[in-house]
Amino acid sequence: MEYRLCLLFISCSAMMMSISEGALQKVCPGKPADIVFAIDESSSIWPVHFLTLRKFIANLTDSFDIGPDQTRIAAITYSDTVTHRFSLDDYKTNEDVRRAISRIDQKTGGTRTDLALKHIRHKIFSESKEGVPQIVVLITDGDSWYPEKTIHQAKLLKNRNVTIFTVAISKKIKWEEVEMVSSQPTESHIFSVDSFNDLGVTLVERLVLSTCKVQGNPVGECNINFKSDVVFVLGSASQNPGGALKAVGMIEEIIADKNTFVGDASLRFGMVPRQCSLDLGFHLNSYDNKNDIIDHLRRRKQLSTTADHINYLVTDSFEYRNGDRPEVRNLAVLIMDRESDDMAETLAAADLAKEAGIEIIVVAVGKQVNDNEISMLASQPISDYKITLSDYTEVADFKHKVYSLICP
Structure with a gap:
């Protein structure tokens, strides 16, 4: 090549x-x-x-x-x-x-x-x-x-x-x-x-x-010079404490992977908080190495609504003051294992996020999700940005699909 x-x-x-x-x-x-x-x-x-x-x-x-x-x-x-x-x-x-x-x-x-x-x-x-x-x-x-x-x-x-x-x-x-x-x-x-x-x-x-002279990038492989700002969102999974623990476990797998490079010249990660300042949320500029992020993820508390989480992406997570880099992609990974409490409010929040240039990857886990809602929450093309898993044990499939979007 x-x-x-x-x-x-x-x-x-x-x-x-x-x-x-x-x-x-x-x-x-x-x-x-x-x-x-x-x-x-x-x-x-x-x-x-x-x-x-x-x-x-x-x-x-x-x-x-x-x-x-x-x-x-x-x-x-x-x-x-x-x-x-x-x-x-x-x-x-x-x-x-x-x-x-x-x-x-x-x-x-x-x-x-x-x-x-x-x-x-x-x-x-x-x-x-x-x-x-x-x-x-x-x-x-x-x-x-x-x-x-x-x-x-x-x-x-x-x-x-x-x-x-x-x-x-x-x-x-x-x-x-x-x-x-x-x-x-x-x-x-x-x-x-x-x-x-x-x-x-x-x-x-x-x-x-x-x-x-144009070179192609290997699909789904990150390297130390690949830049993206990625924020994880626990949606309806947050209402189920067991589901939340499993969802955070999948996120840890992404962060801990040997192909994940964290830093100003590589990938930066954040997470939408779950009850203001009392939970495991953190900004894109909070940590510059993967070990500190993993340690942070092990502190878990109760969550608020899916719509609130998505709105937080626009008002806080992807703000320059909190570490957003204007020249790189903004991606949100939204994990859900059930239908949201207020679908209309959730979809409206997602529309605002997408209008702000945020790409939304929706990970639907299990059979209690609303497929119509998931499809409307995901960015286009839906076939790329909508990931379905039968349960939280499918970590390998989750990692492969998310990586293929983070590092296209």
Whole structure:
């Protein structure tokens, strides 16, 4: 999966010396990747320029070995809404992908870049292939309608180890938004041209070579440099003292695991308190090593409602003063073994948490949970964020599934 920089530079430079448009050579042979093109089709793009844009994308795809176990390509277009053009598994050869791109028409409208990024996260990159880089090539000629929403959706994608390249086609575009949306470092993830006439071979070369360098993260494996802020919540399990003890035991298994690294440069953990200051709650900046966290978890008392716990995530747990790091993911692991006392209140609290950018992983234990409630509490896609266990003995399954979300 790794390239040595000197070999990559020499071999790719040699290939590109004789390259011509429409006859691009493969530059990442044998290296798989999942690439999504997010194509601006707003009214500010003239039809003749949209045809140029389509040709540019087709030339880009010619540079990859396309196949089920090689590079897979998907495409969406966006204006006021998002149109899903084709998925990663739809086409398995370069010729089929090129034909599919040639059939993309322009609908025109506004620029809802935020909806495009959200669609990619929910509908295309909802699952990961181990070790395969996930890449978005975002192409636009102007500012999005809702920059804050766009930046937020880009952050959620990048938090899941998705790399975002931006092709900006305008002299008037707002660079602050482009830089916030694109992956770091921006000098190798932003490609700027003044007009559609500049979408030529030189830009294709630069963009393709940059995508070659993207590395995929092993799914479900944390390393010492992987950052997430994770807060555990004992929901309805808290009403059952025996269930609470078992739930805390499962949490201890996660913290004590040899793959768990705790610290400012790695993972940080917190827990929502259960009766104000009288119980085992702690903040993200309370402890910087796993042994102190485990010692703390062994102090247990009675709990309040599930809705109160979830509200606490927003008002306290994920606050900067309590150790939240703005640049990393916010995840809550909510463990429940029965239906909440007030479903409407609980769901409302969960909606507020998700609007604040908190991803909610729901762990449903046993047969007394309300499956409908669990599904509505979990973040999207539900198939990833909803974990069901028959009882508290399934610790190994719990650890594997939670790790696959903490370190996607």
